[in-house]
Amino acid sequence: MRTPTQPVLIAALAALLAGCAAPAQDIRTTDPEALVGVWSLDTRFDSPEQPFLAFAEDGTWVASDGCNRVRGTWKLDAEGVLSTTSGPQTRMFCEGAQLPLAVTLADGVEVDGDRMRILSSAESTVTELVRATDPTIGPQGQPIGYWVAGTDPDAPYLSISADGTFAGSDGCNQLSGSWSTNASDDERTDFTDVGMTLRACDGVDQWLSGLAMARVQAGVMTIQSADGTVLGQLTSTEAIQPAS
Numbered sequence: 679m680r681t682p683t684q685p686v687l688i689a690a691l692a693a694l695l696a697g698c699a700a701p702a703q704d705i706r707t708t709d710p711e712a713l714v715g716v717w718s719l720d721t722r723f724d725s726p727e728q729p730f731l732a733f734a735e736d737g738t739w740v741a742s743d744g745c746n747r748v749r750g751t752w753k754l755d756a757e758g759v760l761s762t763t764s765g766p767q768t769r770m771f772c773e774g775a776q777l778p779l780a781v782t783l784a785d786g787v788e789v790d791g792d793r794m795r796i797l798s799s800a801e802s803t804v805t806e807l808v809r810a811t812d813p814t815i816g817p818q819g820q821p822i823g824y825w826v827a828g829t830d831p832d833a834p835y836l837s838i839s840a841d842g843t844f845a846g847s848d849g850c851n852q853l854s855g856s857w858s859t860n861a862s863d864d865e866r867t868d869f870t871d872v873g874m875t876l877r878a879c880d881g882v883d884q885w886l887s888g889l890a891m892a893r894v895q896a897g898v899m900t901i902q903s904a905d906g907t908v909l910g911q912l913t914s915t916e917a918i919q920p921a922s
Contacts, residue, residue: 705788706757706758706759706786706787706788706797707754707786707788707789708754708755708756708757709789710753710754711735712789713752713754713787713789714733714735715732715809715810716730716731716732716809716810716816717730717731717733717807717808717809717810718731718807718812718815719775719777719806719807721775723744723773723774723775724773725743725744725745725773725774726744726745726772726839726840726842727742727744727745727815727820727822727840728742728744728812728814728815729744729774729775730742730777731777731781731796732816732817737752737753738750738751738752739751739752739781740823741777741778741780742774742777742817742822742840743772743774743775743776743777743779744772744773744774744775744840745770745771745772745839745840745841746770746772746778746839746840747778747817747822747823747824747840748764748766748778748782749764749765749824749914750764750765752781754787758786758787759785759786760784760785760786760787760797762781762784765824765915766915770839770840770841777807780796780798780803780805781796783798783800783801783803784796784797784798785797785798785799785800793806793808793809794806794807794809795807820840820859821857821867821892821894821899822839822840823837823914823915824837824838824914824915825837825838825914825915826912826913826915827886827910827911832849832850834846834847834849834885834886834910834912835847836853836886836889836899836912838857842856842857842858843855843857844856844857844869847886848874848879848884848886849879849882849884849886850877850879850882850884851874851875851877851879851884851887852875853872853873853874853886853887854872854873854874855869855872855873856869856870856871857869860891865893865894866891866892866893867892867893868890868891869889869891869892872890874887885901885910886901886909886912888903888909889901889909890902890903890904891904891906894914897913897914898911898913899911899912899913899914
């Protein structure tokens with residue numbers, strides 16, 4: 679009597695090959711609208727703010743590691759290739775999550791409903807995020823980041839951290855202190871405990887040294903003195919738009 683040896687061997691080989699088959703290719707998102715919004719992690723962090731990544735319709739992004747924010751630009755082409763640029767950032771040590779680095783190194787994304795996977799082929803990494811539903815998570819309401827008065831290396835600037843502190847320069851002397859959102863006017867930022875170095879500054883307009891409060895609108899921070907006098911303006915740093 680002939681035994682069914684050959685069919686059994688074929689079935690076993692098929693099962694083995696199925697188990698060793700290469701994983702399915704990444705299905706990269708090609709629709710830019712799918713990226714727009716605020717994304718975060720399922721894990722909560724004991725950091726000044728919850729790490730997040732926000733893609734805007736105008737082609738800009740902002741991300742936080744929990745202490746520092748980075749801003750830049752993004753573009754998604756028809757093949758699903760994600761291109762990003764990034765600008766300066768604050769340098770506070772943080773036990774958060776390196777979402778700014780993840781988006782800087784990314785070359786693609788996969789969006790499935792309210793879940794996103796940030797892909798980096800060069801680094802062979804995948805960062806998994808969920809769409810944020812908590813209104814306190816994201817870039818709104820706080821001036822955290824890097825603000826400058828111009829492109830000159832000696833231009834006044836403020837580096838505002840999520841832990842409620844800031845550092846900067848008025849073009850000559852270094853500034854530092856604390857900041858908070860005004861209790862009765864959440865559109866106003868108050869600067870307190872301001873300290874500065876005391877170098878002689880011939881020919882330098884030290885207007886930023888008089889800062890007491892500020893308001894932010896459309897990426898511009900208007901600095902005011904304690905009596906409300908407008909002293910000057912700083913602009914949120916954005917990377918140069920990538921070539922189309």
